[in-house]
Amino acid sequence: PQSTQPPSIPIPPPSHIPHTPINLNIDEGITNLAPFITFNPNLSIFTNQPMMKKIVHLAIDRAIREIITPVVERSVTIAGISTRELIIKDFALEPNEEKMRNAAHLMVQNLAGSLALVTCKEPLRISMVTHLRNLLLQNGYSEQNIPEQAILIVVSDNLELACSFIEKAAMDKAVPEIDESLASSFSNRKKHRERTGQPYYDMTVYSGISRYMSNLPEPLRLKPNGLQPQQLRVYEDFARIPRLSSHAAAIYDDRNSRVGMHRGQDFPIGHLYNTAEMPFDGSQIHIPITAHQ
Amino acid sequence: MHQQQKLAQLEEEKIYSLITELTNPANREQALVELSKKREQYDDLALILWHSFGVMAALLQEIVSVYPLLSPPALSGQISNRVCNALALFQCVASHSETRGLFLNAHIPLFLYPFLNTTSKTRPFEYLRLTSLGVIGALVKNDNPEVISFLLSTEIIPLCLRIMETGSELSKTVAIFIVQKILLDDMGLGYICATYERFYAVGTVLSNMVNQLVETQAVRLLKHVVRCYLRLSDNPRAREALRQCLPEPLRDATFSQVLKDDIVTKRCLAALLVNLSDNVVTTN
Numbered sequence: 001p002q003s004t005q006p007p008s009i010p011i012p013p014p015s016h017i018p019h020t021p022i023n024l025n026i027d028e029g030i031t032n033l034a035p036f037i038t039f040n041p042n043l044s045i046f047t048n049q050p051m052m053k054k055i056v057h058l059a060i061d062r063a064i065r066e067i068i069t070p071v072v073e074r075s076v077t078i079a080g081i082s083t084r085e086l087i088i089k090d091f092a093l094e095p096n097e098e099k100m101r102n103a104a105h106l107m108v109q110n111l112a113g114s115l116a117l118v119t120c121k122e123p124l125r126i127s128m129v130t131h132l133r134n135l136l137l138q139n140g141y142s143e144q145n146i147p148e149q150a151i152l153i154v155v156s157d158n159l160e161l162a163c164s165f166i167e168k169a170a171m172d173k174a175v176p177e178i179d180e181s182l183a184s185s186f187s188n189r190k191k192h193r194e195r196t197g198q199p200y201y202d203m204t205v206y207s208g209i210s211r212y213m214s215n216l217p218e219p220l221r222l223k224p225n226g227l228q229p230q231q232l233r234v235y236e237d238f239a240r241i242p243r244l245s246s247h248a249a250a251i252y253d254d255r256n257s258r259v260g261m262h263r264g265q266d267f268p269i270g271h272l273y274n275t276a277e278m279p280f281d282g283s284q285i286h287i288p289i290t291a292h293q
Numbered sequence: 294m295h296q297q298q299k300l301a302q303l304e305e306e307k308i309y310s311l312i313t314e315l316t317n318p319a320n321r322e323q324a325l326v327e328l329s330k331k332r333e334q335y336d337d338l339a340l341i342l343w344h345s346f347g348v349m350a351a352l353l354q355e356i357v358s359v360y361p362l363l364s365p366p367a368l369s370g371q372i373s374n375r376v377c378n379a380l381a382l383f384q385c386v387a388s389h390s391e392t393r394g395l396f397l398n399a400h401i402p403l404f405l406y407p408f409l410n411t412t413s414k415t416r417p418f419e420y421l422r423l424t425s426l427g428v429i430g431a432l433v434k435n436d437n438p439e440v441i442s443f444l445l446s447t448e449i450i451p452l453c454l455r456i457m458e459t460g461s462e463l464s465k466t467v468a469i470f471i472v473q474k475i476l477l478d479d480m481g482l483g484y485i486c487a488t489y490e491r492f493y494a495v496g497t498v499l500s501n502m503v504n505q506l507v508e509t510q511a512v513r514l515l516k517h518v519v520r521c522y523l524r525l526s527d528n529p530r531a532r533e534a535l536r537q538c539l540p541e542p543l544r545d546a547t548f549s550q551v552l553k554d555d556i557v558t559k560r561c562l563a564a565l566l567v568n569l570s571d572n573v574v575t576t577n
Contacts, residue, residue: 078400078403078404081399081400082353082399082400082401082404085395085398085399085400086349086350086353086399089344090346090347090350107350110357111353111357111404114357114360115357115360115404115407117360117361118360118361118363118364118407119407121364122364209344212340212341212344212345213344215305215309216309216341216344216345217309217310217313219313219316219346220309220312220313220316220341220345220346220347220348221345221346222346227346231316231346231347233316234316234346234347234350234351235347235350237318237351237354238350238354241354241357241358242358242361243361244361245361245362245365245367247361248358248359248360248361248362249367251358252369252371252372252375
């Protein structure tokens with residue numbers, strides 16, 4: 001963990017994701033993950049047979065394709081709704097649409113990324129194992145000699161990579177969606193200021209909550225001169241939500257100081273753990289949540 | 294009197310200062326401990342939590358920050374306590390009639406589902422699931438159709454069913470309470486009985502619970518199981534299916550000793566058996 005103060009506009013890219021422009025058009029394939037796939041050097045099966053690396057890449061590619069759409073849609077939708085509702089409430093007396101937009105972006109990106117990650121990890125692991133097994137069976141292996149151990153290890157070693165791809169897709173998709181769902185909030189502020197020279201207040205929201213404001217202490221109160229930098233910090237903190245187990249643990253250990261932590265210094269090796277089938281029809285990620293948008 | 298007013302004012306100031314601390318990550322843990330202790334004493338806490346700037350956002354950060362510790366399971370007792378204190382404040386918001394709708398409308402309950410989806414049997418995880426169920430339980434308590442229609446648009450039923458099969462007795466009780474509340478709503482009953490797969494999923498879990506109850510004799514759980522079956526029997530198709538698959542221990546005298554003093558549940562069980570024995574009315 002770093003002890004330095006975070007920059008004032010912290011929008012760090014998730015740094016455990018390779019810093020190359022990842023092509024998000026899944027129709028064209030996810031070929032650019034290839035250089036980042038890890039092969040345990042102790043597994044001769046991968047070092048001796050160049051074909052194997054291609055098969056692993058293809059299995060990861062197929063597993064991602066299978067899962068990415070429902071996971072990203074669900075995560076972006078939920079994160080977008082929560083962000084919209086809380087931002088509209090908290091920024092009712094903030095006339096500066098750029099401050100509002102910045103806070104909304106930080107919140108929605110990081111909520112969507114976190115949700116996508118926690119949702120995709122287990123299905124992705126199972127799917128990677130399945131695709132890898134099937135591809136090996138189609139390429140000369142039989143049920144008797146299939147390298148189960150190697151499959152589990154290579155999937156474990158690359159699970160974070162595959163997850164971070166989906167996480168990144170969710171973070172990227174969340175931004176234009178929140179811009180769209182808050183578009184009128186942003187334009188009302190801008191138009192009102194340009195037309196009247198006066199700051200805009202969202203009175204339809206504020207009139208509902210004004211009666212709670214009078215007793216509140218300063219940091220919790222919305223005031224006509226807009227939000228204070230100290231208040232905006234709450235939203236900047238969304239950029240510091242940990243994504244890796246090691247970082248989460250470090251944040252809790254280090255919580256006595258405000259940690260300006262950047263994500264992604266190492267890749268913990270995933271363990272294998274029990275999976276329980278969902279006893280309802282279909283997997284949980286396929287049930288849409290469209291009824292309440 | 295004057296003295297009392299002064300005390301009340303001091304208490305209120307203390308609450309406000311604790312809520313202010315919630316927005317600062319460095320002081321949050323202690324503030325969470327103290328506020329979750331006080332949440333019963335202060336009626337308007339839910340309103341203040343919701344309307345104060347940044348407090349809901351800060352609590353949401355608490356929830357999401359433990360996601361990386363869920364799989365593989367790495368949640369310590371202390372971190373579990375901390376997030377459960379944040380959940381207790383969400384429960385407070387979910388319970389209050391003036392904030393419940395806002396809480397639902399912001400879809401915040403969905404951020405608890407990853408907790409309900411964990412399967413680790415360790416205490417920190419068991420406690421996390423129980424507390425998360427408590428928030429959903431607070432939502433369904435008042436038989437509000439909006440709550441039920443929200444929950445039906447999510448994955449809550451499969452999540453509850455799994456906990457009903459594998460959770461601790463306390464978690465099972467809260468999970469079946471939620472399912473029971475969903476069933477009691479007409480839309481909920483219709484949803485669960487709309488397909489054979491849904492009915493079968495619920496029926497199988499209930500039937501497994503009955504078989505476990507023969508061993509454990511947990512009367513509190515038994516009450517809910519009987520209520521769920523009785524309510525299912527209100528649906529014609531489910532009633533037809535239950536005639537074939539109601540577990541034997543509910544038909545014979547297996548539980549008569551446990552239910553000896555529980556007139557209400559005994560009556561429900563009797564009504565259930567009457568519903569299922571009725572062969573004439575359903576033929577058309």
